[in-house]
Each structure stands twice: as structure tokens, then as C-alpha cells.
């Protein structure tokens with residue numbers, strides 16, 4: 001059974017997620033990365049002394065699980081191109097349906113709900129995995145895989161995962177773009193962005209114990225019209241003005257005065 005022998009893994013893809021997964025799997029004595037595939041072998045060259053690297057699907061080795069950590073749009077096509085069947089094949093995407101994997105495989109999802117950049121360290125205890133499989137034994141294997149790298153995991157279906165992915169775009173990508181705008185605005189007036197970093201940390205820390213609703217502060221919630229007007233005047237870009245207005249409207253709608 002999976003639990004008493006080493007889990008053999010083949011990773012496909014060599015981007016942010018694949019690289020972090022390789023490093024995490026490689027550290028575990030319960031897992032063995034048998035091979036690492038990418039269509040372009042160059043990205044794997046620096047790992048050639050640590051693992052068998054390959055750029056030819058026909059040469060893929062036997063494994064307990066094949067993890068497709070490739071761009072969302074490539075998942076379906078790559079799963080179809082795999083030259084075997086009845087093997088456990090999992091993708092790592094937040095938005096791709098489990099049924100987009102070719103049905104000749106035992107289909108699964110191993111989605112890490114985190115943001116990965118190749119050169120930024122990741123502690124896998126802070127990486128919750130959303131796991132999904134069409135067969136019960138495969139789900140157990142996915143759980144063991146997450147356990148082996150110290151990550152929490154939860155059984156989540158495709159619809160729930162796609163919703164989580166959408167929420168993640170708001171709390172991560174959009175928030176990060178707002179940091180970027182803050183950076184641009186402060187740069188214009190030669191103010192160092194670093195002074196905003198404790199505020200960024202406190203904002204993220206506060207929602208660990210208080211709901212986002214209760215954590216909100218600022219001119220939009222207070223309806224400080226004069227301050228809002230001043231901010232809009234200070235903004236030079238029309239796009240930034242539109243974003244400011246839209247978010248102010250959203251905050252005011254959320255914190256609208258209760259009708260008596």
C-alpha cells in the first residue's frame with residue numbers, strides 16, 4: 001500500500017510550482033522523484049545531478065503519480081499526449097476542471113493554495129493543498145503526499161476549488177497590484193515604499209483574528225468626503241482614479257448605513 005513504501009513521482013513542467021514541488025519532495029525520505037520532465041530541457045539542466053531529467057514523453061519512467069505542473073492551458077493537451085493509461089495523473093491548477101484531464105488516466109488534482117515564485121523560498125507548512133481524485137485510494141495517496149512535505153490538505157471539489165481560486169485572485173493578485181500602485185504613487189514624490197511595509201504586514205495579520213468586515217478603516221468607510229476628494233485630485237493617472245473610486249464605492253456599499 002502507498003503508506004508503507006516510498007511514493008514514486010514524476011514531475012512535468014519546470015516553472016514556479018514544479019521547482020518548489022521538486023525541492024520539497026526531494027527533501028522527504030518518504031518520496032522519490034524518479035524523473036523531471038519539461039518540453040524544454042534547458043530549464044532543468046541545473047538539476048541534472050539531483051534527478052533524472054527528460055524532454056521526451058516517450059521516455060517517461062514508471063511512477064505512482066505524474067504531476068502536471070504546467071500552464072493551465074497546457075494541462076489537457078499534455079494529459080492526452082502521455083503515452084500510457086490507468087496511471088494516477090494530477091494537475092496543480094486552481095481553475096482547471098478535473099475532467100479536463102484525459103479520461104484514460106486516474107484523474108486527480110493537487111492544487112497548492114499559495115503564491116510561488118521560483119526564487120522565493122517557501123515553507124510548505126504554509127501551503128494548504130486542495131486535493132481531489134475520482135478514486136478513494138488516489139485521494140489517500142494525495143493526502144500522504146501532502147503529509148510527507150509537512151503540508152495540510154483538504155478534499156475540495158472542482159467547483160469549490162475554482163471559487164477558492166477566484167477568491168485568491170482578489171486577496172493575492174489584486175492586493176499585490178494595489179501594493180504596486182502604492183509603490184508607483186510614493187515613488188513619484190520620492191517617498192520610500194519601505195515605510196509602508198509595517199502597515200502591509202499589520203493588514204495581513206489583522207485578518208487572521210478579525211473578519212475583513214470588522215478590520216476595515218479609512219476615509220471610504222468613514223465617509224470623509226473632503227479627504228476622498230483630495231486623494232482623487234492627487235492621483236495623476238485616470239486608471240488609478242477609477243480604481244480608487246470603484247474600491248471606495250465597494251467599501252461604502254459594504255459598510256452602508258443601516259436603514260432605520
Ligand SMILES: NC(=O)c1ccc[n+]([C@@H]2O[C@H](COP(=O)([O-])OP(=O)(O)OC[C@H]3O[C@@H](n4cnc5c(N)ncnc54)[C@H](OP(=O)(O)O)[C@@H]3O)[C@@H](O)[C@H]2O)c1
Pocket residue numbers: 013014015016017018038039040043069070071072073074077078092093094095111112113114115116117
Ligand atoms: N505560480 C503560482 O503561484 C501557482 C500557485 C498555485 C497553482 N499554480 C498552477 O500551477 C501550474 C503551473 O504554474 P507555474 O506558475 O509554475 O507556471 P510557469 O512558471 O509559467 O511554468 C509553466 C510551465 O508549463 C510549461 N508549459 C507551458 N505550455 C506548455 C505546453 N503547451 N506543453 C508542455 N508544457 C508547457 C512550461 O514549459 P517551458 O519551460 O518549456 O515554457 C513551464 O515549464 C498552473 O496550472 C498554475 O495555475 C500556480
